[in-house]
Structures are given as C-alpha cells and as structure tokens.
Amino acid sequence: MTANFTTTITVDxxxxxxxxxxxxxTGWWGRITxxxxxxxxxxxxxxxGLxxxxxxxxxxxxxRHIAWLVTGSYLDPTIDKQEWTGTTVRFGIDEIDGTTQITFTHEGLKPEHECYELCSNxxxxxxxxxxxxxxxxxxGKPYSFDGDEALTAADHAELHDQAAEATALASNAS
Structure with a gap:
C-alpha cells in the first residue's frame, strides 16, 4: 500500500x-465559505478556474485532532478533475516537550496520482x-484573490452545487 501525503511541523x-x-x-490557506x-x-x-x-x-x-472529508472537488490541471473527492485531510496535534507537533496527512493523496506532485508541493x-x-x-500567507476573481458566498454556493452534481453523475456512471 502506497503512503498518503504527510508533513509535520513543530511550533512553539x-x-x-x-x-x-x-x-x-482563512488565516493560513485562503478564504472559505x-x-x-x-x-x-x-x-x-x-x-x-483552478x-x-x-x-x-x-x-x-x-x-488533539481534526479531520475533513472532501465531499466534492475540481482540480483543473488533472485529467481526473475529481481526484480529491472522497479523500480526507487530517491534522494530528501533540504536545512534545513544551512544543506542539502538528502532523498533517492528506489520506488518498498518493504518489501514483496525477495531482500528487503539484498538490503535495x-x-x-x-x-x-x-x-x-x-x-x-x-x-499566515493564505492564497488570496481580488478584482474579477473575488467571489461572493452565492458564487461559492453555485460552484459547490456544480461539483456536487458532477460527483453524483460520476457515481451513477460507475
């Protein structure tokens, strides 16, 4: 079995x-709704667009622990646009000698996947x-965008619905 992507940081x-x-x-990755x-x-x-x-x-x-299931995804640079759908992002938090160690794992993001290099980077x-x-x-240094790229909550909801529909169609096709 191939390993999932994992990285660990220690913070004081x-x-x-x-x-x-x-x-x-929003403080470290980017704006969410x-x-x-x-x-x-x-x-x-x-x-x-990406x-x-x-x-x-x-x-x-x-x-101690946080986990997020990817319920729908669209990755423009990959052939399988929904490569993340069904994967899980995990954060393990441990106190070690007065510091805190965070182990980040993206379960399902594996080296044999097309997105692995780009996504792990x-x-x-x-x-x-x-x-x-x-x-x-x-x-932090979260991804941000302004001007024409800036989206409203309604824009996010519409894209969420489109991805959910695409996921449902893909599930029905298999």
Whole structure:
C-alpha cells in the first residue's frame, strides 16, 4: 500500500493555539465559505478556474485532532478533475516537550496520482510555511484573490452545487 501525503511541523505554542489556528482556515490557506467549528459542518475552498474543494468536518477533538472529508472537488490541471473527492485531510496535534507537533496527512493523496506532485508541493507551502507562520506570528500567507476573481458566498454556493452534481453523475456512471 502506497503512503498518503504527510508533513509535520513543530511550533512553539500550546496545542489549543495550534488547534484554533488550524480551524481559522482563512488565516493560513485562503478564504472559505461555511464553517469548520463542529462535526458535520461544511465549507468550501476555491481558487477560481483552478481548484474547488468542498469539505465536511468528520472529526474534531479539541487540541488533539481534526479531520475533513472532501465531499466534492475540481482540480483543473488533472485529467481526473475529481481526484480529491472522497479523500480526507487530517491534522494530528501533540504536545512534545513544551512544543506542539502538528502532523498533517492528506489520506488518498498518493504518489501514483496525477495531482500528487503539484498538490503535495502546495500543501507543503501552506502547512510548513503559512500555517506555521500563522500559529507563531498571527500572520499566515493564505492564497488570496481580488478584482474579477473575488467571489461572493452565492458564487461559492453555485460552484459547490456544480461539483456536487458532477460527483453524483460520476457515481451513477460507475
């Protein structure tokens, strides 16, 4: 069995602060619509014309663990546009010798997948760079867009519905 993508960071903070920062997705990854606060919450991350991901929070253990199921996806650079659909993003949080270690795993993002190189590089940039900085300094480097690319919540909802429809059609075809 091939490994999933995993990366680990250590930050000089409490597990609580790390947990809160991870759940503040807009502070380190990019603007979302929806909520990450409780199991069952759903949110959407979107980079116009490039990447859409819908997530459902499936696990939350304060200061210890977070998991998000990808409920729908669209990855423009790949042949299988829905390669992330059905995968799970996990954050494990452990206190070790007065520091906090965060182990990020994208279960289902495997080296044999077309998106692996591009997506693992992006996750490394966001987790090892932006999330770490956000936790330590309060200033992350999330993806942002303005002008014509800026989307409203209604735009996100429409894209979510389109991805859900595409996922349903793909499921019915198999």
């Amino acid at each position: 903070t409490t597990p609580r602060k790390a947990f809160d920062a991870i759940n503040d997705v 929806g909520s990450t606060a409780a199991v069952g919450d759903e949110f959407v991350y979107l980079v116009p 990447h859409y991901s819908g997530f459902r929070v499936t696990e939350i253990v304060a200061e 992006a996750w490394s940039m966001f987790v090892n760079g932006s999330l770490k900085a956000f936790i330590e300094t309060g200033e």
